[in-house]
Amino acid sequence: MGKSVAIIGTGQTRHGRRQDVCYPDLVKEAVEAALEDAGITLKDVDGVVLGTMPSMMEGVSSTHFYFAEAMGSVGKPVLKVETCGSTGQSIGHCGFFWASSGMADIVLVVGSEKMSEGDGQATMNTVFDPFFQRTFAAGAPGVFTMQSMEWMYRFKIPEDKGREAAAMISVSNHDNAMDNPHAHIRTRVTMDDVKNARIITYPVRLLDVCPASDGACAVIFASGDKAKKICKKPAWVKGIGFRGEEFFYGESDKAIWMSATEAAKEAYSQAGIKDPLKELDVAEVYNPFTYQEMIFYECFGFCPRGKAPDYVLKGTFKKGGRLPCGPSGGTLCTNPIGATGLIRMAEAALQVTGKAGARQVEGAKLALSHAMGGVDQFNGVTILGSEQ
């Protein structure tokens, strides 16, 4: 780790179908909220980082030009970082690097997406190479479902058990989203609703899948010294990890998933975490798909390999459980993709600073946030804590 860095403010839009605002205004909504939360103005910001999904999502390229005013980057150094779904974690890491290097005191990091303006699955398909994989991909659901099937085969998880646990994950995320005023989908669902929803990519059904959302998130990073001066209760960056793997989907073992496993390991080693289930108070796992969320639990060491369904069915990761996951309702209920990984980080910051409102996990001091991107290719993890 470099010099210590903390998050001193976060801001989120009301996520959902936001046809009431144009894209730059959506970005401004999050930036304004973050500045207000940190109690600073744009004048205090030394540099700006933006991240989104590929430009085809909204049909406007290199949006760091488009959002110059909305994200307050006029007259300041600006960077754009893109790693598909893991973008939110990557830009957060970039904010950390910048402040940690000593080259900036305060860095504004912005992630955004306006998915109602384009075609999510068609855009996601352009992430695949055009020669070999694109026509067999079926967007994100195809890949993530094949991965989940591979995982269930590998660990001999009975179909019914996997189905039951995945349904429970959907129900608890939907319940949690009711406590989150920013969440896109705020409806309760039952186990039967999930199990009987229409098939998207078998065995994954509609309520196992995240929505396509419009939304933006802004997070303000400050060098340790600055944070101590201007912020009463900062969220300290305790550890970060990021790993990538091979491009060809069929080349690496997605049931074990090296990138997710190693990204967490790296972050844990920096944060001094040895037993994540015991030491973490809350986790914001990137969970666009219920079945896949269980693979993450195993990669992050929350439970042994192949045992996630048992832990889920025991209620380990529910509100009030041993390690509550996704108290915000998670990616499953809100997914403006370029913002999503940063929302996980912002939510983790809210938790360790006691500012999470109705979704607060009481007394949370140490939180994991995470995002995954590409064709199951990238994973990024950030650990935030209440103590420096």
Added chain:
Amino acid sequence: MKKEYRTIINDVALPYKWALGRTWTRFFDGLKEEKILGTKCLQCGKTFVPARSFCPDCFVSEMEWVEAAQEGTIVTWTLVDAEYDGQTRKPPYVIALVKLAGTDCCINHYVGGIDLSDLKKVRQKLKEGAKVKAVWSPDKKADIHDIAYFAPVR
């Protein structure tokens, strides 16, 4: 009543001309002759399909051409039953990861030649490890669709 604001409808369509390079040109020429070509790394001995110009594990370019088996096993699969823009096939259809015999990675393709009307029967047929073989398209264009799909082997 909530005020609805206007949207403007537009398309962005861009033309591209993608270079295949030497290795992938030869791979697709092979498909046209009903051959599935891979490359074997002379350092680690792993065989990759589609053929690679360099070993993704060793980062060396010393690779030798091999003809891969046209039979393999299913590693994982899913039945796609949702539509999206730009899809080449009308759902429902099955996609899978197939590991060709003697290779060290999987390829993505369709699984065809099965009745999709009963999910239970599909599930019984398409277990992990189920044997499949390449079925060739009668019309070949030297692209990945020269293999029409993989079909279960009895």
